[in-house]
Amino acid sequence: MTYCVGIEVDEGLVFAADTRTNASLDDVRVHRKLHEFEFPGQAAFVIMAAGNLATTQLLISRLRRDVEEQREQNLCAYRHLFEVAEYVGRILVDSQVKSSTPEHGHDGINTQATLILGGQVGGEQPGMYMIYPLGNAIAASPETPFLQIGESKYGKPILDRIIRPQTRLEDAARTAIVSLDSTIRSNLSVGLPVDLVLIRTGDLRISQRMRLAGDSPLYAEIHGSWSHKLEQAVASLPGFPWEGR
Protein backbone atom coordinates (compact mmCIF):
# COMPACT_ATOMS: atom_id res chain seq x y z
CA MET A 1 0.00 0.00 0.00
CA THR A 2 0.95 3.64 -0.11
CA TYR A 3 -0.08 6.97 1.29
CA CYS A 4 0.47 10.23 -0.57
CA VAL A 5 -1.10 13.61 0.10
CA GLY A 6 -1.01 16.77 -1.99
CA ILE A 7 -2.13 20.13 -0.60
CA GLU A 8 -2.95 23.30 -2.53
CA VAL A 9 -2.93 26.54 -0.54
CA ASP A 10 -2.67 30.14 -1.68
CA GLU A 11 1.06 30.22 -1.00
CA GLY A 12 1.79 27.10 -3.05
CA LEU A 13 1.77 23.33 -3.14
CA VAL A 14 2.86 20.63 -0.67
CA PHE A 15 3.57 17.02 -1.64
CA ALA A 16 4.27 14.25 0.85
CA ALA A 17 4.60 10.52 0.22
CA ASP A 18 5.70 7.43 2.07
CA THR A 19 8.11 4.97 0.44
CA ARG A 20 6.89 1.51 1.38
CA THR A 21 5.78 -0.93 -1.29
CA ASN A 22 4.66 -4.42 -0.59
CA ALA A 23 3.56 -7.28 -2.76
CA SER A 24 2.58 -9.07 0.43
CA LEU A 25 3.43 -8.78 4.12
CA ASP A 26 6.67 -10.70 3.55
CA ASP A 27 7.72 -8.80 0.43
CA VAL A 28 8.26 -5.25 1.64
CA ARG A 29 10.60 -2.79 -0.08
CA VAL A 30 11.42 0.90 -0.22
CA HIS A 31 10.60 2.70 -3.46
CA ARG A 32 10.28 6.38 -4.20
CA LYS A 33 6.70 7.37 -5.06
CA LEU A 34 7.28 11.11 -5.38
CA HIS A 35 8.85 12.25 -8.63
CA GLU A 36 10.05 15.78 -9.48
CA PHE A 37 10.09 17.38 -12.91
CA GLU A 38 11.78 20.76 -12.87
CA PHE A 39 12.17 23.23 -15.74
CA PRO A 40 13.43 26.29 -13.82
CA GLY A 41 11.76 29.54 -14.78
CA GLN A 42 9.37 27.71 -17.05
CA ALA A 43 7.48 25.07 -15.06
CA ALA A 44 7.75 22.62 -12.16
CA PHE A 45 5.74 19.46 -11.55
CA VAL A 46 5.52 16.71 -8.96
CA ILE A 47 3.86 13.37 -9.62
CA MET A 48 2.99 10.96 -6.79
CA ALA A 49 1.76 7.46 -7.53
CA ALA A 50 -0.23 4.75 -5.76
CA GLY A 51 -0.89 1.36 -7.24
CA ASN A 52 1.09 -1.01 -9.40
CA LEU A 53 4.80 -0.20 -9.21
CA ALA A 54 5.65 -1.57 -12.65
CA THR A 55 3.00 0.74 -14.12
CA THR A 56 4.21 3.85 -12.30
CA GLN A 57 7.89 3.19 -13.07
CA LEU A 58 7.08 2.77 -16.77
CA LEU A 59 5.00 5.95 -16.68
CA ILE A 60 7.81 7.99 -15.10
CA SER A 61 10.40 6.58 -17.54
CA ARG A 62 8.21 7.50 -20.49
CA LEU A 63 7.55 11.01 -19.18
CA ARG A 64 11.32 11.61 -18.77
CA ARG A 65 12.08 10.18 -22.23
CA ASP A 66 9.46 12.38 -23.88
CA VAL A 67 11.10 15.47 -22.38
CA GLU A 68 14.66 14.36 -23.21
CA GLU A 69 13.80 13.56 -26.82
CA GLN A 70 11.68 16.73 -27.02
CA ARG A 71 8.80 14.77 -28.43
CA GLU A 72 5.76 16.65 -29.65
CA GLN A 73 3.90 15.61 -26.52
CA ASN A 74 5.96 16.14 -23.37
CA LEU A 75 5.66 17.81 -19.96
CA CYS A 76 7.12 21.07 -21.33
CA ALA A 77 4.86 21.26 -24.35
CA TYR A 78 1.74 22.66 -22.69
CA ARG A 79 0.65 26.10 -21.54
CA HIS A 80 -2.02 24.83 -19.15
CA LEU A 81 -1.78 22.39 -16.27
CA PHE A 82 -5.02 20.65 -17.26
CA GLU A 83 -3.40 19.79 -20.60
CA VAL A 84 -0.40 18.34 -18.73
CA ALA A 85 -2.88 16.27 -16.70
CA GLU A 86 -4.53 15.04 -19.91
CA TYR A 87 -1.14 14.07 -21.37
CA VAL A 88 -0.01 12.27 -18.18
CA GLY A 89 -3.38 10.51 -18.11
CA ARG A 90 -2.82 9.20 -21.64
CA ILE A 91 0.64 7.90 -20.74
CA LEU A 92 -0.84 6.33 -17.59
CA VAL A 93 -3.50 4.46 -19.58
CA ASP A 94 -0.84 3.21 -22.01
CA SER A 95 1.42 2.06 -19.14
CA GLN A 96 -1.18 -0.18 -17.51
CA VAL A 97 -0.75 -3.70 -18.89
CA LYS A 98 -4.22 -4.98 -19.71
CA SER A 99 -4.18 -8.21 -17.73
CA SER A 100 -7.80 -8.94 -18.52
CA THR A 101 -7.26 -9.31 -22.26
CA PRO A 102 -7.48 -12.94 -23.40
CA GLU A 103 -3.79 -13.21 -24.35
CA HIS A 104 -2.68 -12.16 -20.85
CA GLY A 105 -5.29 -14.24 -19.06
CA HIS A 106 -7.39 -13.28 -16.05
CA ASP A 107 -4.64 -13.62 -13.50
CA GLY A 108 -6.19 -11.31 -10.93
CA ILE A 109 -3.23 -8.90 -10.95
CA ASN A 110 -4.29 -5.28 -10.82
CA THR A 111 -1.97 -3.16 -12.95
CA GLN A 112 -3.81 0.09 -12.31
CA ALA A 113 -2.30 3.17 -10.73
CA THR A 114 -3.68 6.47 -9.47
CA LEU A 115 -1.66 9.69 -9.54
CA ILE A 116 -1.51 13.10 -7.97
CA LEU A 117 -0.03 15.66 -10.37
CA GLY A 118 0.68 19.15 -9.11
CA GLY A 119 2.74 22.06 -10.25
CA GLN A 120 2.81 25.38 -11.99
CA VAL A 121 3.21 26.36 -15.63
CA GLY A 122 4.55 29.88 -16.24
CA GLY A 123 1.72 32.38 -16.62
CA GLU A 124 -0.76 30.23 -14.70
CA GLN A 125 -1.57 29.74 -11.04
CA PRO A 126 -0.33 26.48 -9.44
CA GLY A 127 -2.76 23.60 -9.50
CA MET A 128 -3.18 19.99 -8.50
CA TYR A 129 -4.98 17.03 -10.11
CA MET A 130 -5.86 13.50 -9.13
CA ILE A 131 -5.47 11.33 -12.24
CA TYR A 132 -7.48 8.11 -12.27
CA PRO A 133 -6.54 4.80 -13.92
CA LEU A 134 -8.87 5.68 -16.81
CA GLY A 135 -6.76 8.75 -17.53
CA ASN A 136 -9.39 11.27 -16.46
CA ALA A 137 -8.68 13.76 -13.70
CA ILE A 138 -10.21 16.01 -11.05
CA ALA A 139 -8.67 19.20 -9.71
CA ALA A 140 -8.24 20.33 -6.12
CA SER A 141 -10.29 23.44 -5.28
CA PRO A 142 -10.68 25.95 -2.44
CA GLU A 143 -13.42 23.73 -0.95
CA THR A 144 -11.27 20.60 -1.36
CA PRO A 145 -7.74 21.90 -1.02
CA PHE A 146 -6.09 18.51 -0.64
CA LEU A 147 -5.96 15.23 -2.55
CA GLN A 148 -5.01 11.81 -1.18
CA ILE A 149 -4.16 8.49 -2.79
CA GLY A 150 -3.59 5.08 -1.23
CA GLU A 151 -4.30 4.38 2.45
CA SER A 152 -6.03 7.70 2.97
CA LYS A 153 -8.45 7.28 5.87
CA TYR A 154 -6.13 7.51 8.90
CA GLY A 155 -4.63 10.79 7.75
CA LYS A 156 -7.81 12.50 6.56
CA PRO A 157 -9.28 13.94 9.80
CA ILE A 158 -6.28 16.18 10.54
CA LEU A 159 -6.39 17.55 6.98
CA ASP A 160 -10.16 18.07 7.13
CA ARG A 161 -9.77 20.11 10.30
CA ILE A 162 -6.78 22.25 9.41
CA ILE A 163 -6.20 22.76 5.70
CA ARG A 164 -7.78 25.91 4.21
CA PRO A 165 -6.60 27.97 1.21
CA GLN A 166 -5.25 30.56 3.67
CA THR A 167 -3.16 28.03 5.62
CA ARG A 168 0.53 28.99 5.50
CA LEU A 169 2.62 26.77 3.23
CA GLU A 170 4.91 25.52 6.01
CA ASP A 171 1.93 24.85 8.32
CA ALA A 172 0.38 22.83 5.50
CA ALA A 173 3.67 20.90 5.21
CA ARG A 174 3.70 20.22 8.98
CA THR A 175 0.09 19.04 8.75
CA ALA A 176 1.05 16.73 5.88
CA ILE A 177 3.83 15.20 7.98
CA VAL A 178 1.45 14.67 10.90
CA SER A 179 -1.04 13.07 8.49
CA LEU A 180 1.72 10.73 7.22
CA ASP A 181 2.94 9.98 10.74
CA SER A 182 -0.59 9.11 11.89
CA THR A 183 -0.95 6.69 9.01
CA ILE A 184 2.48 5.11 9.50
CA ARG A 185 1.71 4.59 13.17
CA SER A 186 -1.67 2.97 12.55
CA ASN A 187 -0.98 0.91 9.42
CA LEU A 188 1.92 -1.42 8.69
CA SER A 189 1.60 -1.03 4.92
CA VAL A 190 2.71 2.62 5.01
CA GLY A 191 6.30 3.29 6.07
CA LEU A 192 9.22 5.67 6.45
CA PRO A 193 11.10 7.48 5.05
CA VAL A 194 8.78 10.28 3.95
CA ASP A 195 9.49 12.44 0.90
CA LEU A 196 8.39 16.06 1.17
CA VAL A 197 8.42 18.69 -1.57
CA LEU A 198 7.18 22.30 -1.59
CA ILE A 199 6.50 24.42 -4.67
CA ARG A 200 5.97 28.03 -3.73
CA THR A 201 3.62 30.02 -5.98
CA GLY A 202 5.64 31.82 -8.66
CA ASP A 203 8.94 30.01 -7.97
CA LEU A 204 8.59 27.84 -11.12
CA ARG A 205 11.00 25.35 -9.56
CA ILE A 206 11.08 22.89 -6.64
CA SER A 207 11.26 25.34 -3.74
CA GLN A 208 12.14 22.86 -0.99
CA ARG A 209 12.74 19.14 -0.81
CA MET A 210 13.37 16.90 2.20
CA ARG A 211 13.54 13.22 2.95
CA LEU A 212 12.49 12.49 6.54
CA ALA A 213 13.68 9.25 8.09
CA GLY A 214 12.86 7.96 11.56
CA ASP A 215 16.11 9.38 12.88
CA SER A 216 15.69 12.79 11.21
CA PRO A 217 15.64 15.24 14.12
CA LEU A 218 12.66 17.06 12.60
CA TYR A 219 10.60 13.90 12.15
CA ALA A 220 11.51 12.58 15.58
CA GLU A 221 10.53 15.88 17.16
CA ILE A 222 7.24 16.05 15.27
CA HIS A 223 6.56 12.41 16.06
CA GLY A 224 7.32 12.90 19.75
CA SER A 225 5.88 16.33 20.41
CA TRP A 226 2.66 15.68 18.50
CA SER A 227 1.50 12.91 20.85
CA HIS A 228 2.25 15.17 23.80
CA LYS A 229 0.38 18.10 22.27
CA LEU A 230 -2.64 15.89 21.58
CA GLU A 231 -2.68 14.67 25.17
CA GLN A 232 -2.63 18.25 26.42
CA ALA A 233 -5.38 19.18 23.96
CA VAL A 234 -7.60 16.32 25.15
CA ALA A 235 -7.00 17.15 28.80
CA SER A 236 -8.02 20.77 28.15
CA LEU A 237 -11.33 19.89 26.43
CA PRO A 238 -14.54 20.85 28.26
CA GLY A 239 -15.44 18.64 31.22
CA PHE A 240 -18.48 16.41 31.55
CA PRO A 241 -21.38 17.69 33.68
CA TRP A 242 -20.52 15.28 36.50
CA GLU A 243 -16.89 16.42 36.70
CA GLY A 244 -17.87 19.81 38.07
CA ARG A 245 -14.94 21.65 36.49
Place this chain on the structure above:
Amino acid sequence: MTYCVGIEVDEGLVFAADTRTNASLDDVRVHRKLHEFEFPGQAAFVIMAAGNLATTQLLISRLRRDVEEQREQNLCAYRHLFEVAEYVGRILVDSQVKSSTPEHGHDGINTQATLILGGQVGGEQPGMYMIYPLGNAIAASPETPFLQIGESKYGKPILDRIIRPQTRLEDAARTAIVSLDSTIRSNLSVGLPVDLVLIRTGDLRISQRMRLAGDSPLYAEIHGSWSHKLEQAVASLPGFPWEGR
Protein backbone atom coordinates in the same frame (compact mmCIF):
# COMPACT_ATOMS: atom_id res chain seq x y z
CA MET B 1 -21.82 1.75 8.20
CA THR B 2 -21.08 2.30 11.87
CA TYR B 3 -18.31 3.36 14.16
CA CYS B 4 -18.05 2.12 17.75
CA VAL B 5 -15.07 2.31 20.09
CA GLY B 6 -14.56 0.69 23.48
CA ILE B 7 -11.71 1.71 25.79
CA GLU B 8 -10.39 -0.17 28.83
CA VAL B 9 -8.31 1.85 31.27
CA ASP B 10 -7.41 1.19 34.90
CA GLU B 11 -10.25 3.41 36.14
CA GLY B 12 -12.89 1.64 34.06
CA LEU B 13 -14.52 1.28 30.66
CA VAL B 14 -15.68 3.78 28.04
CA PHE B 15 -18.14 2.95 25.25
CA ALA B 16 -19.00 5.31 22.40
CA ALA B 17 -21.07 4.60 19.30
CA ASP B 18 -22.63 6.54 16.46
CA THR B 19 -26.27 5.92 15.48
CA ARG B 20 -26.39 6.01 11.69
CA THR B 21 -27.45 2.98 9.73
CA ASN B 22 -27.74 2.90 6.00
CA ALA B 23 -28.83 0.26 3.55
CA SER B 24 -27.63 2.60 0.81
CA LEU B 25 -26.89 6.31 0.52
CA ASP B 26 -30.60 7.03 0.06
CA ASP B 27 -31.78 4.81 2.90
CA VAL B 28 -30.30 6.38 6.01
CA ARG B 29 -31.83 5.97 9.48
CA VAL B 30 -30.99 6.45 13.14
CA HIS B 31 -30.70 3.30 15.24
CA ARG B 32 -29.15 2.76 18.62
CA LYS B 33 -26.06 0.53 18.47
CA LEU B 34 -25.07 0.75 22.12
CA HIS B 35 -27.07 -1.44 24.49
CA GLU B 36 -26.88 -1.44 28.30
CA PHE B 37 -27.47 -4.42 30.59
CA GLU B 38 -27.44 -3.42 34.23
CA PHE B 39 -27.75 -5.67 37.28
CA PRO B 40 -26.84 -3.18 40.02
CA GLY B 41 -24.43 -4.51 42.60
CA GLN B 42 -24.02 -7.72 40.64
CA ALA B 43 -22.84 -6.92 37.11
CA ALA B 44 -23.04 -4.35 34.29
CA PHE B 45 -22.48 -4.88 30.59
CA VAL B 46 -22.53 -2.84 27.41
CA ILE B 47 -22.79 -4.37 23.96
CA MET B 48 -22.08 -2.36 20.80
CA ALA B 49 -22.78 -3.79 17.38
CA ALA B 50 -21.64 -3.23 13.79
CA GLY B 51 -23.06 -5.09 10.83
CA ASN B 52 -26.48 -6.37 9.91
CA LEU B 53 -29.16 -4.55 11.91
CA ALA B 54 -31.68 -7.40 11.81
CA THR B 55 -29.03 -9.68 13.30
CA THR B 56 -28.07 -7.32 16.11
CA GLN B 57 -31.68 -6.49 16.99
CA LEU B 58 -32.51 -10.19 17.19
CA LEU B 59 -29.41 -10.77 19.32
CA ILE B 60 -30.31 -8.03 21.80
CA SER B 61 -33.95 -9.21 22.03
CA ARG B 62 -32.80 -12.76 22.77
CA LEU B 63 -30.30 -11.60 25.41
CA ARG B 64 -33.03 -9.59 27.18
CA ARG B 65 -35.52 -12.46 26.97
CA ASP B 66 -33.01 -14.92 28.43
CA VAL B 67 -32.53 -12.66 31.45
CA GLU B 68 -36.27 -11.96 31.90
CA GLU B 69 -37.18 -15.63 31.72
CA GLN B 70 -34.16 -16.50 33.90
CA ARG B 71 -33.11 -19.15 31.43
CA GLU B 72 -30.22 -21.40 32.32
CA GLN B 73 -27.97 -19.44 30.00
CA ASN B 74 -28.34 -15.69 30.46
CA LEU B 75 -26.16 -12.62 31.06
CA CYS B 76 -26.48 -13.00 34.85
CA ALA B 77 -25.62 -16.69 34.95
CA TYR B 78 -21.82 -16.41 34.70
CA ARG B 79 -19.06 -15.60 37.16
CA HIS B 80 -16.50 -14.67 34.49
CA LEU B 81 -16.67 -12.13 31.70
CA PHE B 82 -15.08 -14.51 29.21
CA GLU B 83 -18.00 -16.91 29.79
CA VAL B 84 -20.41 -14.07 29.11
CA ALA B 85 -18.50 -13.42 25.86
CA GLU B 86 -18.81 -17.09 24.91
CA TYR B 87 -22.56 -17.05 25.60
CA VAL B 88 -23.11 -13.81 23.63
CA GLY B 89 -21.01 -15.31 20.81
CA ARG B 90 -23.31 -18.35 20.66
CA ILE B 91 -26.42 -16.15 20.50
CA LEU B 92 -24.72 -14.06 17.81
CA VAL B 93 -24.01 -17.12 15.65
CA ASP B 94 -27.62 -18.25 16.03
CA SER B 95 -28.94 -14.81 15.12
CA GLN B 96 -27.15 -14.59 11.78
CA VAL B 97 -29.46 -15.91 9.07
CA LYS B 98 -27.39 -18.20 6.86
CA SER B 99 -28.06 -16.62 3.48
CA SER B 100 -25.57 -18.87 1.74
CA THR B 101 -27.45 -22.09 2.43
CA PRO B 102 -29.17 -23.49 -0.67
CA GLU B 103 -32.70 -22.84 0.59
CA HIS B 104 -31.99 -19.14 1.12
CA GLY B 105 -30.03 -18.74 -2.09
CA HIS B 106 -26.82 -16.82 -2.67
CA ASP B 107 -28.40 -13.41 -2.59
CA GLY B 108 -25.26 -11.52 -1.63
CA ILE B 109 -26.74 -10.15 1.59
CA ASN B 110 -24.30 -10.20 4.46
CA THR B 111 -26.10 -11.00 7.72
CA GLN B 112 -22.97 -10.98 9.86
CA ALA B 113 -22.37 -8.69 12.81
CA THR B 114 -19.36 -7.92 14.99
CA LEU B 115 -19.72 -6.90 18.64
CA ILE B 116 -17.85 -5.17 21.41
CA LEU B 117 -18.84 -6.54 24.82
CA GLY B 118 -17.51 -4.85 27.93
CA GLY B 119 -18.42 -4.82 31.56
CA GLN B 120 -17.70 -6.11 35.00
CA VAL B 121 -18.93 -9.16 36.89
CA GLY B 122 -18.80 -8.86 40.69
CA GLY B 123 -15.52 -10.25 42.02
CA GLU B 124 -13.67 -9.73 38.76
CA GLN B 125 -11.86 -6.81 37.16
CA PRO B 126 -13.69 -5.07 34.29
CA GLY B 127 -12.91 -6.35 30.81
CA MET B 128 -13.74 -5.90 27.17
CA TYR B 129 -14.06 -8.31 24.24
CA MET B 130 -14.47 -8.05 20.49
CA ILE B 131 -16.84 -10.85 19.41
CA TYR B 132 -16.51 -11.95 15.80
CA PRO B 133 -19.30 -13.26 13.54
CA LEU B 134 -18.04 -16.81 14.18
CA GLY B 135 -18.73 -16.36 17.88
CA ASN B 136 -15.10 -16.32 18.95
CA ALA B 137 -13.65 -13.35 20.81
CA ILE B 138 -10.47 -11.46 21.66
CA ALA B 139 -9.91 -9.36 24.76
CA ALA B 140 -8.52 -5.86 25.11
CA SER B 141 -5.20 -5.75 26.98
CA PRO B 142 -2.78 -3.18 28.43
CA GLU B 143 -0.91 -3.14 25.10
CA THR B 144 -4.17 -2.83 23.12
CA PRO B 145 -6.44 -0.93 25.49
CA PHE B 146 -9.11 -0.12 22.92
CA LEU B 147 -11.30 -2.03 20.46
CA GLN B 148 -13.04 -0.63 17.38
CA ILE B 149 -15.73 -1.96 15.07
CA GLY B 150 -17.09 -0.54 11.82
CA GLU B 151 -15.49 2.41 10.05
CA SER B 152 -12.45 2.38 12.32
CA LYS B 153 -9.57 3.95 10.38
CA TYR B 154 -10.32 7.68 10.68
CA GLY B 155 -10.59 7.52 14.45
CA LYS B 156 -7.65 5.21 15.16
CA PRO B 157 -4.65 7.62 15.16
CA ILE B 158 -5.94 9.70 18.07
CA LEU B 159 -6.55 6.53 20.12
CA ASP B 160 -3.12 5.12 19.21
CA ARG B 161 -1.46 8.28 20.44
CA ILE B 162 -3.34 8.90 23.65
CA ILE B 163 -4.95 5.84 25.21
CA ARG B 164 -2.84 4.05 27.84
CA PRO B 165 -4.02 1.99 30.84
CA GLN B 166 -3.16 4.97 33.08
CA THR B 167 -5.29 7.43 31.07
CA ARG B 168 -7.99 8.95 33.29
CA LEU B 169 -11.49 7.63 32.57
CA GLU B 170 -12.93 11.02 31.60
CA ASP B 171 -9.91 11.79 29.39
CA ALA B 172 -10.47 8.45 27.67
CA ALA B 173 -14.12 9.45 27.16
CA ARG B 174 -13.10 12.81 25.67
CA THR B 175 -10.66 10.99 23.36
CA ALA B 176 -13.47 8.65 22.30
CA ILE B 177 -15.69 11.61 21.41
CA VAL B 178 -12.88 13.21 19.38
CA SER B 179 -12.35 9.87 17.63
CA LEU B 180 -16.08 9.72 16.80
CA ASP B 181 -16.16 13.37 15.72
CA SER B 182 -13.17 12.84 13.39
CA THR B 183 -14.94 9.92 11.77
CA ILE B 184 -18.28 11.70 11.45
CA ARG B 185 -16.57 14.67 9.83
CA SER B 186 -14.64 12.56 7.31
CA ASN B 187 -17.22 9.89 6.44
CA LEU B 188 -20.88 10.30 5.54
CA SER B 189 -21.80 6.79 6.69
CA VAL B 190 -21.15 7.59 10.35
CA GLY B 191 -23.47 10.11 11.98
CA LEU B 192 -24.76 11.87 15.07
CA PRO B 193 -26.06 11.52 17.73
CA VAL B 194 -23.32 9.73 19.68
CA ASP B 195 -24.09 7.44 22.61
CA LEU B 196 -21.54 7.47 25.43
CA VAL B 197 -21.45 5.19 28.48
CA LEU B 198 -18.91 4.92 31.30
CA ILE B 199 -18.54 1.98 33.70
CA ARG B 200 -16.23 2.86 36.55
CA THR B 201 -14.25 -0.02 38.06
CA GLY B 202 -16.15 -1.46 41.03
CA ASP B 203 -19.40 0.43 40.39
CA LEU B 204 -21.17 -2.70 39.07
CA ARG B 205 -23.67 -0.45 37.30
CA ILE B 206 -23.71 2.05 34.41
CA SER B 207 -21.78 4.90 36.02
CA GLN B 208 -22.58 7.59 33.44
CA ARG B 209 -24.59 7.75 30.23
CA MET B 210 -24.97 10.57 27.73
CA ARG B 211 -26.40 11.06 24.27
CA LEU B 212 -24.55 13.81 22.41
CA ALA B 213 -26.36 15.48 19.50
CA GLY B 214 -24.96 18.17 17.23
CA ASP B 215 -26.63 20.84 19.35
CA SER B 216 -25.44 19.40 22.68
CA PRO B 217 -23.33 22.18 24.19
CA LEU B 218 -20.62 19.68 25.14
CA TYR B 219 -20.39 18.17 21.66
CA ALA B 220 -20.48 21.56 19.96
CA GLU B 221 -17.71 22.80 22.22
CA ILE B 222 -15.56 19.71 21.65
CA HIS B 223 -16.25 19.87 17.93
CA GLY B 224 -15.35 23.55 17.75
CA SER B 225 -12.46 23.79 20.18
CA TRP B 226 -10.74 20.64 18.92
CA SER B 227 -10.11 22.09 15.44
CA HIS B 228 -8.74 25.21 17.03
CA LYS B 229 -6.47 23.24 19.39
CA LEU B 230 -5.15 21.19 16.48
CA GLU B 231 -4.37 24.32 14.50
CA GLN B 232 -2.43 25.73 17.45
CA ALA B 233 -0.62 22.42 17.89
CA VAL B 234 0.44 22.34 14.23
CA ALA B 235 1.58 25.95 14.32
CA SER B 236 3.74 25.18 17.38
CA LEU B 237 5.49 22.18 15.82
CA PRO B 238 9.23 22.54 15.09
CA GLY B 239 10.10 24.66 12.07
CA PHE B 240 11.80 23.52 8.90
CA PRO B 241 15.51 24.31 8.49
CA TRP B 242 14.78 27.06 5.96
CA GLU B 243 12.32 28.83 8.23
CA GLY B 244 15.02 29.92 10.64
CA ARG B 245 12.80 29.83 13.68
